[in-house]
Amino acid sequence: MDPTTAFLIAALMMLLNGGVLGLMHGDLPAALRPSAISWRIGTLLQACGCILFAVQQFMPAELVLPLGNGLVMLGVAGCWRAMRQFYGLPDRWILLLPALLGTLGIWWFAGPQPDFIARIVIASLAWCVMLVAAAWTVLAATRREQALSARVLAGIFAVLALFMLLRGVYFVVMPGAAGTIVDRSSWINALTPMLAAVLPVIGTTGFLLLCSDRIRRQWERAASTDYLTGLANRRTIAALGAQRLAQAARGSGGFALALVDIDHFKAINDRHGHEAGDLALQQVARLLQAAAGSGDLAGRQGGEEFVVLLAAAGAAQALAAAGRLREAVRAQPLQLGAAPVAITVSIGVAVAQGEHSLDDLLRRADAALYQAKAAGRDRVELG
Numbered sequence: 001m002d003p004t005t006a007f008l009i010a011a012l013m014m015l016l017n018g019g020v021l022g023l024m025h026g027d028l029p030a031a032l033r034p035s036a037i038s039w040r041i042g043t044l045l046q047a048c049g050c051i052l053f054a055v056q057q058f059m060p061a062e063l064v065l066p067l068g069n070g071l072v073m074l075g076v077a078g079c080w081r082a083m084r085q086f087y088g089l090p091d092r093w094i095l096l097l098p099a100l101l102g103t104l105g106i107w108w109f110a111g112p113q114p115d116f117i118a119r120i121v122i123a124s125l126a127w128c129v130m131l132v133a134a135a136w137t138v139l140a141a142t143r144r145e146q147a148l149s150a151r152v153l154a155g156i157f158a159v160l161a162l163f164m165l166l167r168g169v170y171f172v173v174m175p176g177a178a179g180t181i182v183d184r185s186s187w188i189n190a191l192t193p194m195l196a197a198v199l200p201v202i203g204t205t206g207f208l209l210l211c212s213d214r215i216r217r218q219w220e221r222a223a224s225t226d227y228l229t230g231l232a233n234r235r236t237i238a239a240l241g242a243q244r245l246a247q248a249a250r251g252s253g254g255f256a257l258a259l260v261d262i263d264h265f266k267a268i269n270d271r272h273g274h275e276a277g278d279l280a281l282q283q284v285a286r287l288l289q290a291a292a293g294s295g296d297l298a299g300r301q302g303g304e305e306f307v308v309l310l311a312a313a314g315a316a317q318a319l320a321a322a323g324r325l326r327e328a329v330r331a332q333p334l335q336l337g338a339a340p341v342a343i344t345v346s347i348g349v350a351v352a353q354g355e356h357s358l359d360d361l362l363r364r365a366d367a368a369l370y371q372a373k374a375a376g377r378d379r380v381e382l383g
């Protein structure tokens with residue numbers, strides 16, 4: 001296929017893909033929309049640039065080359081910006097610098113000082129800088145958010161950067177290979193529009209997968225954690241507790257459960273307001289999590305009641321761990337303005353003894369908690 005037709009087909013594919021992303025825009029969560037808009041603008045600019053490349057024989061070179069290259073490079077900058085927005089990184093005007101410098105260089109070597117090789121080198125460099133930066137943005141983020149789609153997208157950026165680099169080197173090493181980028185005699189010119197279409201076409205699919213992966217993770221997090229404290233919620237505790245109970249029943253590791261209840265919590269709400277009550281819950285959650293051992297898991301059971309799954313070999317170890325939880329909460333009063341509010345917790349502990357139901361263990365811990373409350377609160381009892 002000749003490069004002109006290839007550029008036109010590539011532009012059409014880019015516009016169609018941008019259009020699909022546009023149709024899905026309303027379904028994306030508000031937080032992802034700015035990034036999706038930047039990606040769409042990026043694909044649109046690249047498509048416009050490709051159309052100009054396709055019709056470059058019919059227009060003056062000093063106009064069409066800086067304009068076409070400028071549009072494509074700004075489009076790549078748009079995709080890079082989209083990635084930064086996706087990962088919550090700040091907007092920086094410097095993101096536009098490679099595209100602007102590249103356009104300026106191409107204008108200079110198309111008009112005042114015509115030089116095909118210089119134009120290719122400048123365009124290759126500008127592309128490489130932006131693509132490597134975009135790949136780096138995505139790869140750095142995948143350390144926090146491990147998504148296969150992110151790796152695929154980073155791979156697309158990296159492969160394109162490599163192609164642009166090799167293309168630049170090819171034209172420098174083979175100076176007579178072609179006179180323009182739509183010259184049919186060069187095989188690399190036939191490949192260029194196809195590879196230029198990879199980012200706005202395949203990359204758009206990767207971008208949509210990235211969005212759907214982010215949405216799935218957010219839903220999973222929302223379904224498994226408590227919205228107020230960020231701890232595991234009752235559903236997660238039930239699932240993980242049942243797992244650990246089964247492991248303990250098979251003899252692989254001891255397991256105990258601590259049911260932690262804030263003392264006189266209603267009084268905090270009544271005296272200082274519901275918001276202060278929420279702050280108290282958040283503080284207790286933080287302290288329990290910090291005091292829990294590496295193999296333990298703290299969760300919010302509901303209201304002012306927490307559960308800590310303890311990797312404890314026996315009653316003595318479980319009581320010691322629960323004692324540390326109680327001390328940690330007691331040691332840090334809630335700072336509400338000038339007056340610190342003392343917070344204590346009562347804890348009921350139950351050690352797994354071959355039960356097969358977490359509810360049985362919870363019932364024992366609840367009975368122990370009742371004893372702790374009845375015995376004056378701020379204490380630990382074994383069930």
Ligand SMILES: Nc1nc2c(ncn2[C@@H]2O[C@H](COP(=O)(O)OP(=O)(O)OP(=O)(O)O)[C@@H](O)[C@H]2O)c(=O)[nH]1
Binds near residue numbers: 269273277303373
């Ligand atoms: N601020 C706030 N309060 C909550 C939340 N969930 C439950 N509560 C309140 O927690 C209080 C629980 O009070 P009670 O069950 O009487 O227990 P208590 O005052 O802690 O007394 P003891 O457990 O006997 O020491 C009620 O006033 C609930 O309204 C919440 O998410 N935020």
